[in-house]
Amino acid sequence: MGEYPLKIFTGNAHPELAHEVAAFMRTRVGSAIVGKFSDGECRVQIEENIRGADVFVIQPTCTPANDNIMELLAILDALKRASAARITAVIPYYGYGRQDRKSQPRTPITAKLVADLLTQAGAHRVLTMELHAGQIQGFYSIPVDHIFSNQVLVDYL
Numbered sequence: 001m002g003e004y005p006l007k008i009f010t011g012n013a014h015p016e017l018a019h020e021v022a023a024f025m026r027t028r029v030g031s032a033i034v035g036k037f038s039d040g041e042c043r044v045q046i047e048e049n050i051r052g053a054d055v056f057v058i059q060p061t062c063t064p065a066n067d068n069i070m071e072l073l074a075i076l077d078a079l080k081r082a083s084a085a086r087i088t089a090v091i092p093y094y095g096y097g098r099q100d101r102k103s104q105p106r107t108p109i110t111a112k113l114v115a116d117l118l119t120q121a122g123a124h125r126v127l128t129m130e131l132h133a134g135q136i137q138g139f140y141s142i143p144v145d146h147i148f149s150n151q152v153l154v155d156y157l
Contacts, residue, residue, distance in 0.1 A: 003054075004052055004053055004085045004086065004107075005008055005052070005053045005054065006025070006027060006053070006054050006056070007027075007048075007050050007053045007054070007055045007056070007084075008021060008022045008025070008028075008029050008030060008055075008056050008057075008058060009029065009046070009055060009056070009057050009058075009075060009079070010028060010029055010034075010057065010059060010144070011034050011057075011059040011068065011071040011072055011075055012034055012035075012060045012071060013061070013062060013066075013068040013071070013072075014058070014059075014060050014062075014092070015057050016031070016088075017049060017092065018058040018059055018061075021058060021090075027129035029054075030046070030047075030048055030050065030113065031046075031047040031048045032044065032046045032047055032075070032078075032117065033045040033046060033047060034071060034074075034075065042067075042072070042074045043073050043074075044074040044075050044077075044078045045078065045081045046078050046079060046082050049082075050079060050082050050083070050084045051082065051083040052083065052084075052085045053084050053085060054084075054085060054086045054088075055079050055084040055086065055087050055088070056087075056088045056090050056127075057075050057076060057079065057087065057089050058090040059071065059072040059075065059089070059090070059091065060091060060092045060093040060095075061093060061094060061095030061096070061130070062093045062095065068095065069095055069096075069114065069117070070122060071078045072089065072091075072118070072121075073117055073118070073121040073132035074121075076089060076118065076121035076123055077122055078120040078123045079122060080121070080122030084105045084122075086124045086125070087122050087123055087124050087125075087138060088098040088123070088124065088125045088126070088127055089118055089123040089125070089126045089127070090127045090128075091126060091127070091128040092128070092129055094109050094111075094114075094128045094131055094132070094136065095114070096113070096114050097111055097131055097132040097133070097136060098111075098132045099111050100112075100132060100133045100135060100136050100139075101133075101135075108136050109139075109147075111132075111133075111136050111139060112139040113135075115136070115139035115140045116139075117140060118140075119140060119142055124142055124143075124144070125142055125143045125144070126140060126142065126143075126144045126145070127144075127147065128144065128145070128146060128147070129144040129146070129147045129148065129149060130148060130149060131146055134146065
């Protein structure tokens with residue numbers, strides 16, 4: 001089995017992070033239009049060939065969480081439909097991570113809903129950090145890499 005070319009894409013949540021990661025990896029952020037239609041709906045168009053590529057989408061789901069999650073879902077779907085070989089959602093901040101259990105009757109487990117949406121949209125793997133609860137990894141039917149920042153931060157203390 002041959003190697004897949006590596007591609008990095010991002011939404012509007014934190015494009016600076018994606019560009020820093022791409023520079024570190026000695027590559028560039030892929031070309032895509034990620035914006036809004038005049039009615040406020042999310043608009044995504046991948047502007048390069050990613051067929052057979054190993055694609056990483058760097059998109060935290062911070063405030064505004066709903067907009068950033070929808071943008072991530074649309075990007076994942078566009079990459080899936082453009083025949084990416086593997087798609088990894090890199091989510092430095094996992095929005096709705098605190099809603100990992102039923103705290104009261106008639107309330108959703110929204111962290112699980114987000115997991116289902118990401119999987120259905122096309123993610124083959126999720127890389128995230130500092131989850132509110134490790135059990136969120138169990139909400140997925142795809143691999144989840146849960147990383148911690150304390151090892152990196154200790155060096156700076």
